[in-house]
Amino acid sequence: MTVVLLHSTGTGPAMWDRIAKELSAHGHTPLALPNVGYAPASALGRGAVCRVEDQLAHLVPRLPDGPFHVVAHSLGAFLALKLLLATQERPELAYVRSRVRSLWMWEPVLFGALSAAVPEDDPYRVADPLAASSWLVTDEARAGTDVWLAPFVDYWNGPGAFAKLPEAAKDPMRALGWTMFQEVRATALDTTPFAAYRLDMPTTLAYGARSPAAARAMVDHLREGRESLVVEAHER
Secondary structure, eight states, X not given: OEEEEEOOTTTOGGGGHHHHHHHHHTTOEEEEEOOTTOTTSOOOOTTOXXXXXXXXXXXXXXXXXXXXXXXXXXXXXXXXXXXXXXXXXXXXXXXXXXXEEXXXXXXXXXXXXHHHHSOTTSXXXXXXXXXXXXXXXXXXXXXXXXXXXXXXXXXXXXXXXXXXXXXXXXXXXXXXXXXXXXXXXXXXXXXXXXXGOOOOSOEEEEEETTSOHHHHHHHHHHHTTOTTSEEEEEOO
16 A cells, blocks of 8 residues: 655655665555655745645645555644645545545644643743744744754754754755745644544554653644544654
């Protein structure tokens, strides 16, 4: 069966190359799909706007005609959830839901939902760099530059992670900087509550034991009231 692979911010479909080989070796058909602004297309030009609706309009025509599983990471998991929500709200997309056999999602980035779920004076709302009020979400002048990329990369990978990268690793991110900003903004400003997502197929949520606290919190909120969902903690 086909396994649709949805990538995270700043990576592209190539992040799945090793897993795609393993899936093929076990008789599955991997289909790693690019998000808006990733190869083979060009990155978004500075000033271009990309909304969730644009991502879904890009994604839906690329989905398989038959049944498929979904494996998604971070932004990809966010888009998988938005796609399923769209199938609830738009009858013309009901056929998509009928084809999804299972979901495996690593740390869905529902930052806007998390911001809306906690009090305004909560430490997360005050301090988390990917909360809706953060300059990483609001400052278009610095968006996508090294000044922006450094705290974004460090947030997920630890202090100083961006500075330690060789220039050859930084350059692709620089090219995608504005695209990445659009993705971060989309996840931070979308306040759809966790309870809105109907997950009526086998679903696994995974998170890293050393990931930021918000990553675990988003998994916990998404799991709430859905005891059939499987949650996995991974060392990384």
